[in-house]
Amino acid sequence: MNKPRIRLPDNARLGDIIEVKTLIGHVMETGLRRDADGKIVPRNIVHAFIATFNGRVVFEADLLPGISANPYIAFHMRVTTPGEFEFTWIDDTGNKIVEKTPLLLV
Amino acid sequence: MSELQRTSNRRDFVIAAGACALTLTSAAVGPRAEEKAPLLDALPEAKAAGATESWETAINVLTGDAKVVDGRIILELPEIAENGNVVPMTVMVPSAMTANDFVRSLRIYSTGNLRPLIATFRFTPDSGKAVVSARIRLAKSQDIVALAELGDGTFLRRTKNVKVTIGGCGG
Numbered sequence: 488m489n490k491p492r493i494r495l496p497d498n499a500r501l502g503d504i505i506e507v508k509t510l511i512g513h514v515m516e517t518g519l520r521r522d523a524d525g526k527i528v529p530r531n532i533v534h535a536f537i538a539t540f541n542g543r544v545v546f547e548a549d550l551l552p553g554i555s556a557n558p559y560i561a562f563h564m565r566v567t568t569p570g571e572f573e574f575t576w577i578d579d580t581g582n583k584i585v586e587k588t589p590l591l592l593v
Numbered sequence: 594m595s596e597l598q599r600t601s602n603r604r605d606f607v608i609a610a611g612a613c614a615l616t617l618t619s620a621a622v623g624p625r626a627e628e629k630a631p632l633l634d635a636l637p638e639a640k641a642a643g644a645t646e647s648w649e650t651a652i653n654v655l656t657g658d659a660k661v662v663d664g665r666i667i668l669e670l671p672e673i674a675e676n677g678n679v680v681p682m683t684v685m686v687p688s689a690m691t692a693n694d695f696v697r698s699l700r701i702y703s704t705g706n707l708r709p710l711i712a713t714f715r716f717t718p719d720s721g722k723a724v725v726s727a728r729i730r731l732a733k734s735q736d737i738v739a740l741a742e743l744g745d746g747t748f749l750r751r752t753k754n755v756k757v758t759i760g761g762c763g764g
Contacts, residue, residue, distance in 0.1 A: 504721035519707065545719045548727075553703055553711030555679045555728040562714070565690070565721030 488513050488533070488578060493588045499566055500593055507538065507546075508561040511576050511584065517552035533558055535577040540590070541570035566592065648702045648709035652740060655700070656748050661740075666751035668739045677731040677757040686723035686741045686749060690716070696723035697742045705735025731757045 489512025499505045511533065518530025536548040536558070546562040558576075572588045646654075667685040674680040686696045695718050701711040714725045723741070731737075734756045741749040 506724075508726075540719065543717075543719060545717055546725075547715040548725075549713040549715075551708055551710050551712060553701075553706055553708060553730050555730050559726070559728050561683075561726040562716075563720055563722040563724050565719060567719075 488576060488582055488584050491574065491576065491584060491586045493572070493574065493586060495572075495588065495590055497591070498593050499590060501566055501568070504563050504565050505590075506561055506563055507572070508559070509536070509538075509574055510557060510559045512557050513576075513578060515552065515554060515556040515558060519552070529579075531579045533576050533578045535575070536560055537575045538562065538564075539573045539575075540564060541568065542573075566590070646709065648704050648738065651709045652702060652738065652750075655740070655742075660747040661750050662747065663750050663752075665749050666739050666741055668737065668751045668753045670737055670753050670755050672754075673756045673758060674731060675758045677733070677759060679728050680731050680755065680757075681726070682729050682737070683724065683726040684714075684739050688723050688743070690718055690721055690723060692718045693744065695720070695744050697744060699723065699725060699742075700740045701727075701729065702738040702740065703729075703731065703735060704738065706730070706732045711737075731755060733757055 491509060491511040494508035496503075496505050513533050514531065515533065516528055516531040518527065518532075520528045522528050530552065532550060532552055532554070534550055536550065537544065538546045545564050548560055550558060569592050570590055572590060574586045574588070576584045665687055667683075667687075669683040669685075670680065682701070684699060684701070686699060688694065688696045690696070696716050698716070699714045701714075702709045703711050711729050712727060716723050729737075734754070736752050736754050739751045739753075743749065
Protein backbone atom coordinates (compact mmCIF):
# COMPACT_ATOMS: atom_id res chain seq x y z
CA MET A 488 0.00 0.00 0.00
CA ASN A 489 1.20 3.46 -0.86
CA LYS A 490 0.91 6.53 1.27
CA PRO A 491 -2.73 7.59 1.26
CA ARG A 492 -4.00 10.89 -0.06
CA ILE A 493 -6.69 12.79 1.82
CA ARG A 494 -8.58 15.83 0.56
CA LEU A 495 -10.53 17.98 3.02
CA PRO A 496 -12.23 21.27 2.22
CA ASP A 497 -10.08 24.23 3.26
CA ASN A 498 -13.00 26.46 4.23
CA ALA A 499 -14.98 24.18 6.56
CA ARG A 500 -17.06 25.82 9.28
CA LEU A 501 -18.88 24.44 12.30
CA GLY A 502 -22.23 23.02 11.21
CA ASP A 503 -21.13 22.29 7.64
CA ILE A 504 -21.45 18.86 6.09
CA ILE A 505 -18.10 18.31 4.41
CA GLU A 506 -16.96 15.81 1.83
CA VAL A 507 -13.89 13.78 2.74
CA LYS A 508 -12.03 12.30 -0.22
CA THR A 509 -9.58 9.46 0.32
CA LEU A 510 -7.34 7.48 -2.02
CA ILE A 511 -4.79 4.78 -1.35
CA GLY A 512 -2.52 2.99 -3.80
CA HIS A 513 -3.26 -0.73 -3.82
CA VAL A 514 -3.33 -3.40 -6.53
CA MET A 515 -6.68 -4.85 -5.32
CA GLU A 516 -5.76 -8.30 -6.64
CA THR A 517 -9.02 -10.18 -7.11
CA GLY A 518 -7.82 -13.73 -6.48
CA LEU A 519 -9.30 -14.85 -9.81
CA ARG A 520 -6.47 -13.94 -12.12
CA ARG A 521 -3.80 -16.40 -13.23
CA ASP A 522 -0.14 -15.59 -13.68
CA ALA A 523 1.97 -16.58 -16.70
CA ASP A 524 2.40 -20.11 -15.28
CA GLY A 525 -1.35 -20.58 -14.94
CA LYS A 526 -1.30 -20.35 -11.15
CA ILE A 527 -3.98 -18.29 -9.43
CA VAL A 528 -2.62 -15.04 -8.03
CA PRO A 529 -3.82 -14.96 -4.41
CA ARG A 530 -6.45 -12.42 -3.51
CA ASN A 531 -5.09 -9.29 -1.89
CA ILE A 532 -7.46 -6.38 -1.57
CA VAL A 533 -8.04 -3.60 0.91
CA HIS A 534 -11.09 -5.16 2.55
CA ALA A 535 -11.67 -2.64 5.32
CA PHE A 536 -11.69 1.13 5.55
CA ILE A 537 -12.58 2.96 8.75
CA ALA A 538 -12.80 6.70 9.31
CA THR A 539 -13.02 8.13 12.82
CA PHE A 540 -13.15 11.73 13.99
CA ASN A 541 -11.93 12.46 17.51
CA GLY A 542 -12.14 8.73 18.19
CA ARG A 543 -15.76 8.31 17.01
CA VAL A 544 -16.51 6.22 13.96
CA VAL A 545 -18.01 8.38 11.21
CA PHE A 546 -17.96 6.01 8.27
CA GLU A 547 -16.86 2.46 7.47
CA ALA A 548 -16.57 0.46 4.29
CA ASP A 549 -16.23 -3.28 3.64
CA LEU A 550 -14.68 -3.60 0.22
CA LEU A 551 -14.71 -6.58 -2.14
CA PRO A 552 -12.79 -7.28 -5.35
CA GLY A 553 -15.41 -5.35 -7.35
CA ILE A 554 -13.72 -2.17 -6.13
CA SER A 555 -11.15 -0.78 -8.58
CA ALA A 556 -7.42 -0.77 -7.93
CA ASN A 557 -6.20 2.22 -5.91
CA PRO A 558 -9.49 2.49 -4.03
CA TYR A 559 -10.99 5.97 -3.95
CA ILE A 560 -13.66 6.52 -1.33
CA ALA A 561 -15.40 9.79 -0.63
CA PHE A 562 -17.90 10.21 2.20
CA HIS A 563 -19.41 13.04 4.26
CA MET A 564 -19.30 14.28 7.83
CA ARG A 565 -21.20 16.90 9.78
CA VAL A 566 -18.72 19.23 11.53
CA THR A 567 -19.71 19.76 15.15
CA THR A 568 -16.27 20.39 16.62
CA PRO A 569 -12.68 20.90 15.49
CA GLY A 570 -10.61 17.76 15.66
CA GLU A 571 -8.64 15.10 13.93
CA PHE A 572 -9.55 12.36 11.47
CA GLU A 573 -7.99 8.93 11.69
CA PHE A 574 -8.27 6.78 8.58
CA THR A 575 -7.41 3.07 8.59
CA TRP A 576 -7.01 0.75 5.62
CA ILE A 577 -6.45 -3.02 6.10
CA ASP A 578 -5.56 -5.45 3.32
CA ASP A 579 -5.70 -9.25 3.05
CA THR A 580 -2.05 -9.68 4.00
CA GLY A 581 -2.77 -7.95 7.32
CA ASN A 582 -1.01 -4.81 6.19
CA LYS A 583 -2.55 -1.82 7.94
CA ILE A 584 -2.10 1.85 7.17
CA VAL A 585 -3.24 4.53 9.59
CA GLU A 586 -3.29 8.18 8.57
CA LYS A 587 -4.14 11.08 10.86
CA THR A 588 -5.35 14.35 9.40
CA PRO A 589 -6.46 17.41 11.37
CA LEU A 590 -9.58 19.23 10.22
CA LEU A 591 -8.89 22.94 10.05
CA LEU A 592 -11.88 25.25 10.42
CA VAL A 593 -12.16 28.86 9.28
CA MET B 594 -6.12 -21.09 -20.07
CA SER B 595 -6.80 -19.60 -23.48
CA GLU B 596 -4.36 -17.62 -25.55
CA LEU B 597 -6.65 -14.63 -25.07
CA GLN B 598 -6.44 -14.80 -21.32
CA ARG B 599 -2.67 -15.17 -21.23
CA THR B 600 -2.33 -12.15 -23.47
CA SER B 601 -4.61 -10.21 -21.22
CA ASN B 602 -2.65 -11.21 -18.13
CA ARG B 603 0.53 -9.83 -19.58
CA ARG B 604 -1.00 -6.64 -20.85
CA ASP B 605 -3.09 -5.74 -17.87
CA PHE B 606 -0.89 -7.30 -15.25
CA VAL B 607 -1.51 -4.70 -12.61
CA ILE B 608 -5.11 -3.71 -13.11
CA ALA B 609 -6.76 -6.80 -14.53
CA ALA B 610 -9.90 -7.53 -12.54
CA GLY B 611 -11.35 -10.85 -11.54
CA ALA B 612 -14.16 -9.54 -13.60
CA CYS B 613 -11.99 -10.24 -16.60
CA ALA B 614 -11.85 -13.91 -15.81
CA LEU B 615 -15.61 -14.01 -15.94
CA THR B 616 -15.82 -12.17 -19.24
CA LEU B 617 -13.35 -14.45 -20.92
CA THR B 618 -14.79 -17.60 -19.46
CA SER B 619 -18.26 -16.48 -20.50
CA ALA B 620 -17.04 -16.03 -24.02
CA ALA B 621 -15.65 -19.56 -23.95
CA VAL B 622 -18.88 -21.21 -22.88
CA GLY B 623 -20.97 -19.25 -25.36
CA PRO B 624 -24.75 -19.11 -24.99
CA ARG B 625 -24.69 -20.80 -21.61
CA ALA B 626 -23.01 -17.74 -20.18
CA GLU B 627 -26.45 -16.29 -19.52
CA GLU B 628 -27.19 -19.09 -17.06
CA LYS B 629 -25.56 -17.62 -14.02
CA ALA B 630 -25.65 -20.45 -11.51
CA PRO B 631 -24.11 -23.25 -13.60
CA LEU B 632 -21.44 -20.87 -14.79
CA LEU B 633 -20.43 -19.91 -11.27
CA ASP B 634 -20.46 -23.52 -10.11
CA ALA B 635 -18.23 -24.48 -12.99
CA LEU B 636 -15.52 -22.10 -11.89
CA PRO B 637 -13.27 -23.36 -9.10
CA GLU B 638 -12.02 -19.82 -8.59
CA ALA B 639 -15.55 -18.65 -7.97
CA LYS B 640 -16.19 -21.37 -5.42
CA ALA B 641 -12.98 -20.61 -3.60
CA ALA B 642 -14.01 -16.97 -3.48
CA GLY B 643 -17.42 -17.80 -2.05
CA ALA B 644 -19.19 -16.53 -5.13
CA THR B 645 -21.76 -19.27 -5.48
CA GLU B 646 -24.55 -17.00 -4.30
CA SER B 647 -26.52 -15.04 -6.89
CA TRP B 648 -27.19 -11.35 -6.37
CA GLU B 649 -30.92 -12.05 -5.96
CA THR B 650 -30.22 -14.54 -3.19
CA ALA B 651 -27.80 -12.18 -1.49
CA ILE B 652 -30.42 -9.42 -1.42
CA ASN B 653 -33.28 -11.72 -0.37
CA VAL B 654 -31.28 -13.18 2.51
CA LEU B 655 -30.43 -9.71 3.74
CA THR B 656 -33.88 -8.13 3.42
CA GLY B 657 -35.91 -11.16 4.58
CA ASP B 658 -39.46 -10.02 5.35
CA ALA B 659 -38.54 -6.34 5.66
CA LYS B 660 -40.18 -3.74 3.47
CA VAL B 661 -38.19 -2.82 0.36
CA VAL B 662 -39.12 0.38 -1.48
CA ASP B 663 -37.85 0.96 -5.00
CA GLY B 664 -36.52 4.38 -5.85
CA ARG B 665 -35.52 7.43 -3.77
CA ILE B 666 -31.84 6.49 -3.92
CA ILE B 667 -29.89 8.49 -6.48
CA LEU B 668 -27.43 6.19 -8.19
CA GLU B 669 -25.00 8.07 -10.38
CA LEU B 670 -23.19 5.87 -12.83
CA PRO B 671 -22.16 6.50 -16.43
CA GLU B 672 -24.65 5.16 -18.97
CA ILE B 673 -21.72 3.93 -20.99
CA ALA B 674 -18.49 3.01 -19.23
CA GLU B 675 -15.56 2.81 -21.61
CA ASN B 676 -13.30 1.05 -19.14
CA GLY B 677 -14.93 -1.59 -16.98
CA ASN B 678 -11.96 -1.58 -14.64
CA VAL B 679 -12.66 1.91 -13.33
CA VAL B 680 -16.29 2.99 -13.30
CA PRO B 681 -16.99 6.06 -11.17
CA MET B 682 -20.04 5.79 -8.94
CA THR B 683 -21.78 8.16 -6.54
CA VAL B 684 -24.73 7.06 -4.44
CA MET B 685 -27.00 9.42 -2.51
CA VAL B 686 -29.64 8.23 -0.07
CA PRO B 687 -31.94 11.06 1.02
CA SER B 688 -32.05 11.11 4.83
CA ALA B 689 -32.06 13.61 7.68
CA MET B 690 -29.23 11.58 9.26
CA THR B 691 -30.37 12.24 12.83
CA ALA B 692 -29.90 9.82 15.72
CA ASN B 693 -33.38 8.36 15.13
CA ASP B 694 -33.57 8.53 11.36
CA PHE B 695 -30.46 7.64 9.45
CA VAL B 696 -29.14 5.31 6.81
CA ARG B 697 -27.34 2.45 8.53
CA SER B 698 -25.73 0.89 5.51
CA LEU B 699 -25.57 0.95 1.77
CA ARG B 700 -24.68 -2.13 -0.25
CA ILE B 701 -23.77 -2.16 -3.90
CA TYR B 702 -24.49 -5.31 -5.90
CA SER B 703 -23.36 -6.27 -9.36
CA THR B 704 -25.66 -8.45 -11.46
CA GLY B 705 -22.99 -9.37 -13.97
CA ASN B 706 -19.74 -9.83 -12.05
CA LEU B 707 -18.57 -13.10 -10.60
CA ARG B 708 -19.18 -11.88 -7.07
CA PRO B 709 -22.44 -10.03 -6.52
CA LEU B 710 -21.47 -7.80 -3.59
CA ILE B 711 -19.12 -4.95 -4.49
CA ALA B 712 -19.04 -3.05 -1.21
CA THR B 713 -20.87 -2.30 2.01
CA PHE B 714 -20.75 1.27 3.32
CA ARG B 715 -21.82 2.00 6.89
CA PHE B 716 -22.91 5.46 7.97
CA THR B 717 -23.51 7.06 11.34
CA PRO B 718 -25.61 10.10 12.30
CA ASP B 719 -22.26 11.97 12.30
CA SER B 720 -22.06 11.35 8.55
CA GLY B 721 -24.51 14.18 7.98
CA LYS B 722 -25.32 12.93 4.49
CA ALA B 723 -25.59 9.37 3.24
CA VAL B 724 -23.58 10.07 0.14
CA VAL B 725 -20.62 8.00 -0.96
CA SER B 726 -18.40 7.87 -4.04
CA ALA B 727 -16.13 5.06 -5.19
CA ARG B 728 -14.82 3.45 -8.35
CA ILE B 729 -15.97 -0.03 -9.25
CA ARG B 730 -15.09 -2.86 -11.63
CA LEU B 731 -17.65 -4.18 -14.09
CA ALA B 732 -17.02 -7.33 -16.10
CA LYS B 733 -19.63 -6.50 -18.75
CA SER B 734 -22.77 -4.47 -19.37
CA GLN B 735 -25.14 -5.06 -16.49
CA ASP B 736 -27.46 -3.66 -13.85
CA ILE B 737 -26.04 -2.25 -10.63
CA VAL B 738 -28.26 -2.45 -7.56
CA ALA B 739 -27.93 -0.11 -4.58
CA LEU B 740 -29.64 -1.30 -1.40
CA ALA B 741 -29.86 1.00 1.61
CA GLU B 742 -30.84 -0.17 5.09
CA LEU B 743 -32.63 2.50 7.10
CA GLY B 744 -32.71 2.95 10.86
CA ASP B 745 -36.26 1.56 11.08
CA GLY B 746 -35.23 -1.71 9.45
CA THR B 747 -36.76 -1.01 6.05
CA PHE B 748 -34.81 -0.91 2.80
CA LEU B 749 -34.54 1.33 -0.23
CA ARG B 750 -33.42 -0.08 -3.53
CA ARG B 751 -32.41 1.40 -6.86
CA THR B 752 -31.16 -0.25 -10.04
CA LYS B 753 -29.24 1.29 -12.87
CA ASN B 754 -27.94 -0.19 -16.09
CA VAL B 755 -24.39 0.45 -17.24
CA LYS B 756 -23.15 -0.44 -20.69
CA VAL B 757 -19.51 -1.45 -20.62
CA THR B 758 -17.63 -0.95 -23.89
CA ILE B 759 -14.34 -2.55 -22.93
CA GLY B 760 -15.52 -5.16 -20.47
CA GLY B 761 -13.21 -5.72 -17.54
CA CYS B 762 -9.98 -5.99 -19.52
CA GLY B 763 -10.25 -5.37 -23.21
CA GLY B 764 -12.31 -8.48 -23.95
